[in-house]
Amino acid sequence: MKQAILIRVEAENFDQWRTAHDECRQARSEYGITDGPFYLDEKNTKHVMVHLDVEDTERATGWFRDPRFKAAVERAGNASRQIWFASVKQ
Numbered sequence: 031m032k033q034a035i036l037i038r039v040e041a042e043n044f045d046q047w048r049t050a051h052d053e054c055r056q057a058r059s060e061y062g063i064t065d066g067p068f069y070l071d072e073k074n075t076k077h078v079m080v081h082l083d084v085e086d087t088e089r090a091t092g093w094f095r096d097p098r099f100k101a102a103v104e105r106a107g108n109a110s111r112q113i114w115f116a117s118v119k120q
Contacts, residue, residue, distance in 0.1 A: 032118035033087045034066070037080040042108035044075055045109060050106035051080070061100040062086055087115050 041047035061086030071077035084090040093099055
């Protein structure tokens with residue numbers, strides 16, 4: 031069964047947040063995470079839904095404890111996150 035992480039981000043500065051996010055692509059791949067699509071809110075461009083495909087949810091959660099994630103959060107500026115772990119049903 032496919033697994034995913036969905037993250038709703040509200041970023042004060044979308045470009046700053048996106049740069050920090052993109053800089054971590056290789057590090058995320060070490061946890062079996064592959065970037066999926068972004069969904070930008072048409073009415074409020076500070077809101078984005080991030081879809082990440084994961085090989086294994088348990089392994090992927092390690093990314094959120096990695097010091098590189100914590101450093102990226104700092105570089106991203108003021109942003110809140112809501113995270114959902116999901117199994118894809120077809």
